[in-house]
Amino acid sequence: MNSSVEEIYLHFGQGHDSKYGKETIEAIPENVVGIMDRGFASLQRISELKEDSTRFFVLRLKNNIRLEMRESGLFKVGGKEAEVETRVVAFCDLENRCEYRLATNLPAERKNAIRNEEIGEIYRQRWQIELL
Numbered sequence: 001m002n003s004s005v006e007e008i009y010l011h012f013g014q015g016h017d018s019k020y021g022k023e024t025i026e027a028i029p030e031n032v033v034g035i036m037d038r039g040f041a042s043l044q045r046i047s048e049l050k051e052d053s054t055r056f057f058v059l060r061l062k063n064n065i066r067l068e069m070r071e072s073g074l075f076k077v078g079g080k081e082a083e084v085e086t087r088v089v090a091f092c093d094l095e096n097r098c099e100y101r102l103a104t105n106l107p108a109e110r111k112n113a114i115r116n117e118e119i120g121e122i123y124r125q126r127w128q129i130e131l132l
Helices: 017-027 043-051 116-130
Strands: 033-036 056-060 067-069 075-078 083-093 098-104
Touching: 017 033, 017 043, 033 116, 043 056, 043 075, 043 083, 056 116, 083 116, 098 116
Parallel strands: 033 056
Antiparallel strands: 056 098, 067 075, 075 083, 083 098
16 A cells, blocks of 8 residues: 655635535545545545545545444445445544544455544545644
């Protein structure tokens, strides 16, 4: 796994991040992981990201989004009106006493499997960008 950050797209808060979701998805090169924060989290966006098997994502879910674990190990994200099934990884930042729940389409099985700990580390790398 190559963990280098090669391109950074910054948005400085002139509008809601969600407005830039389509541009962000289209900017993710093939076979690269796009890392997005809660402002990009929507059930529609997760569905769109899952449809493209050439791009990968790690997307932080909003704290109030409903999760239900399925027998398959995937999670139903959302409620009765709208939902999407995806892999969800959770980790805690003990220093800041904060839980992070990440939706992803990175593989969990077979030879290309990405462990939960690695997905947490991918998201943590996003924090380094914020410090620039």
